[in-house]
Amino acid sequence: MKHTIAVIVENKSGVLTRIAGLFSRRSFNIDSLSVGATDNPDYSRMTITVHGDRDVLEQVIKQLSKLINVIRVSELGASESVERELAIIKVSADKDSRSEIMQIVNIFRAKIIDVSHRSMIIEVTGDEEKVDAIVQLLRQFGIKEMARTGKVSMVRGARVVKA
Amino acid sequence: MSKMTGAQAVLECLKREGVDVVFGLPGGVLLPLYDAIYQSDIRHILVRHEQGAAHMADGYARATGKVGVCIATSGPGATNLVTGIANAYMDSVPMVAITGQVNTWLIGKDAFQEADITGITLPITKHNYLLRSATDITRVFREAFYIASTGRPGPVLIDLPRDVTVDEVEFSWPEVELSGYHPSVKPHEMQIKKAARALMDSSRPVIYVGGGVRYAGAHRELFELATKINAPVTTTLMGIGCFPEDHPLSLGMLGMHGTKYANYAIQESDLIVAIGARFDDRVTGKISSFAPRAKIVHIDVDPAEVGKNVRVDIPVVGDAKNALHGLLKEVSPKARSEWNEKTETWKKDYPLRYIPDMNVIKPQFVIEKLCEIAPDAIITTEVGQNQMWAAQFFVHKDPSKFISSGGLGTMGYGFPAAIGAKMGRPECDVIDVAGDGSFLMNSQELATAVVNDIPVKVAVLNNGCLGMVRQWQELFFEKRYSATILGRTSPDFVKLAEAYGAVGLRATKPSEVEPVIRAALATDRPVVMDFIVSPAEKVSPMVPAGATLSEILELEWCDVAQSCHLEKIYAEGRKEVLGQEEF
Structure with missing residues (x-):
């Protein structure tokens, strides 16, 4: 668990x-x-x-x-909190694959933060499953590099966790 | 207030914390601090090895209840303290260890005698500090003493870079404000009520007492509770003396080398009330079959201990004294019951025993004689067979008078701890029960005892071997005595004592035991008593590792053949060595 x-x-x-x-x-x-x-x-x-x-x-x-x-x-608790991770992913992208990648980026409401002739850097935030999912989909294009943060999390509603 | 150097501020802090003695050894980076010590009226005991300083501070703390203080220089001095700090941590001893450190601008540069002692001691201190500015000295020292001595006590280390002790500072004495440290000493009333109810409902209760009762100074409350409801009491090694062992309700020590009756009582009980004890593996045996029919009440000041090793039915987080006060108010007197009859029958049927011998000194006999001649002495121990016999055959009645390395099991602890205890309570006789193996691990402190005129007594139970490990080899490794045979001549303890200017005495026959002890206690000098004891004697009874407490074995007594066999090995080993020399 x-x-x-x-x-x-x-x-x-x-x-x-x-x-x-x-x-x-x-x-x-x-x-x-x-x-x-x-x-x-x-x-x-x-x-x-x-x-x-x-x-x-x-x-x-x-x-x-x-x-x-x-x-x-x-x-x-998982059900009573919101949680987010952030990942930036450098994928191989040429003129043939670029538009398909952009479609995936749009579906995941991710962002393209760098483009070159042969690669793109994609920024995605979301819970662990969402980040896992986009990583999985981007694999087919060739992931050259990835940096991922740990999870941050906060309880919904008025309850606070403070010093 | 006036300006002073960092070093002077440190001494002022120690004075204000009520420190009257520190144990240490100087070094390069500590020159400014030792200069301040020179000008201070705090007594400094110069040790011969820093491990000795840590154990002395530890022994001092256990004998007095005050915070023990030890000092070592940077690098090797600091790392030499490590065993002593780990020992204090495992047994929850209040201690402040001060280490020198290289100048702040050299930290991290692998400077001469630099060691990352705060990093090294991270897992063996309650907390530690690396001071970076002289202005932090007073705050850090106040916090350190507060943390070391409150809640569940423990060692705190302060690493003191050289420049911090030289810099000038305005002395102030701030209140302790620690937002992340709130020891929970006051138990929840509801939980106390539940525990009291359980005690009232129980027909076969056992009170299982550890070092927490000793540190809380709650042994009188424990006595009141146990006698009010006629509940039998067993103690751990750390809890020894919290309940008088000559009382009918006392079951002595439990666990691996505990009494049969304590272990039987635990296994048969319907309620265990653990107070300031932590269900250590040496106590519980096989954990899944520990006290199978018992409900468990666990009272501890450290919430993390509750539920760590066993499932607990009624957790009570709080100081043993407060909890016992609470319980005393809630319970009503209970008459003697069948359960008392039963535990007392066990006590009669399965006493601790050994076969006395007219010709050979039995180690248990030495302990009995010590107890007879010096019943009020503070007993410290080394680790191994000597420790278990001292626990078993001395009748303990005072928790501050049995001082032993429990959790870490540090050989070489007892002698420096005895020196520390004697410094704290000079009016008491202090006797270190030692083995010929463990005494040598810190025997250099004989110089400390002699030079500073600290008249402690050492009783070496000299059996020519590393007895506890040898015992296990005899029982579980088909008598293959790998690296446990020390022989009879290594070294001559009488001459060793004399070489340091202490008194050396030897007993080789049972009839000599008493005169030697009396002579040792009669002199006001440090004494080493060398008791040549039967080598094959084993600590009995014994719960084999991983077995259930009720599977406790009475080990065979008649070991004359085994003793002869070992003496032969000793003699042959000597011949072999001499033979090789000739070759």
């Missing part, structure tokens, strides 16, 4: 190491991790996807909460 958790941490050097170290030491499996600033520059927000049963998730949350630099840990 996959679980998504939001972790609010102090924006200090070494905090990422503490979290990554905790995961490896306790044999927790991270599927994805993304870090970025919050509206308050003193704190960063991490979105971590882990897999395991409820007991593992409970341990992950409790062990993270023990770290002094961790301010708050909150599980984000």
Whole structure:
């Protein structure tokens, strides 16, 4: 089972190491991790996807909460949250394939952010499945390079996860 | 306030935190700090190896309940502390370790004696700091002492670059503000009520006590609760002494080398109330068949311990003292029951025992004599057979008077820990129960004990081998004694003690044991007692690794043949070495 958790941490050097170290030491499996600033520059927000049963998730949350630099840990249930990933993908594209690629880009409401004679860079955002799907479709043209962020996620409605 | 150097600010912080003694060894980057120590009235105990400093701080902390402080220089000094810090972390000991670091502008450049000690100690500290500015010193030291000593205690490391100790700073004393640290010491009332209800409903309860009761200073409340409801009490190695072992309700220690009756009681119980204990594998045996009929109440100050190793029916997150206070209010007195009869019958039927011998000193006999002659002494231990016999055959009554490396199992811990304990409580006799293997791992601290006039006593149970591992080889590896035979002459512990200026005494016959102990306690100097004990003696009973607690074995007693066999091996090993020299 996959679980998504939001972790609010102090924006200090070494905090990422503490979290990554905790995961490896306790044999927790991270599927994805993304870090970025919050509206308050003193704190960063991490979105971590882990897999395991409820007991593992409970341990992950409790062990993270023990770290002094961790301010708050909150599980984000899949059904009650919105989640997004971003990927930029460089595909082979010549004059024969270019229009077909553009059709796929349109269907996925993705963007073309760079074009050259032999390639294009496509930017896509969406949940994991959507990004997976466009990657799958673009494979036939030849993916030359891809960079993908981890997932970021937020609970719908009024509830907030803040320091 | 006045301006001072970073180093002076560090000393001022230590003073304000109530530190009266620190254990350490200087080095290049620590020159400014040691200059400030020279001018301060805090006592500094110079060790001979930094591992000793960490264990002394640890022993001091366990004996006094205060935060122990150790100091080491950058690079190798800092890495030498690592075992001691890991030891304190596993046993939740409040400690502040101060390490020197190269100048801030050299960090990351592989400078002379540079080591990334905050990186290295990340998984073995409760928290750690690399100071980058002298203005952070007071805040960081206050936080470090607060974190080390509150909630579930643990070691905190502060890495102190040289320039930070030289820079001038305006001294201030800010309040601790940590938005990410709120130890949950107050248990939920509802959970206490549920736990009390379970205790009232139970007909076969066992209270299972760990180090958490000791750190919370809750042994009196534990005694009140157990005697009020007539519930038997078993302790872990860390919980030893939290309940007086001469009391009818005491089941002694449980687990791998626990008593048969404690293990039987756990397996038969219908309710286990775990207080400040963490269901370690040495305690539970095979986890899937641990206490199969019991409901489990787990009281712990660390929420992450609850549900980590076993399923828990009633979790109670909070400090043992608060929880016990709460329980005492909720439960009403219970009369003695069939369950008490049953556990007491087990105690009668399956006592801890050994076969005394007229000619050979049995190690258990030495422990019994220590207990008889010095019942109020602080006992520290090394790790292995000596540790288990000290746990089993000394009658413990005071949690602060049994000091042993539980979680990490660090050989070489007991002797420096004894020095630390004696510094904290000079009025007590302090005896390190050691083996001939483990004592040598930190015997260089004899110099520390002699030079600083710290009269600790070491009782070496000299069996010529790494006994616990040898025991396992005898039982599970068809007596192939791979690398566990030390022999009878390595080294002469009496001469070793004398070489350091300590007193060395030896007993080779049972009749000499008592006079040696009395002589050791009568002198006010450090003493090493060398007890030549029967080599084949095994720690019994024993739950084999991975077995269920009820499968506890009484190991064979009559080991004369095995002893002769081992003595022969010792003699032959000696001959072989000498023979090769001649060749």
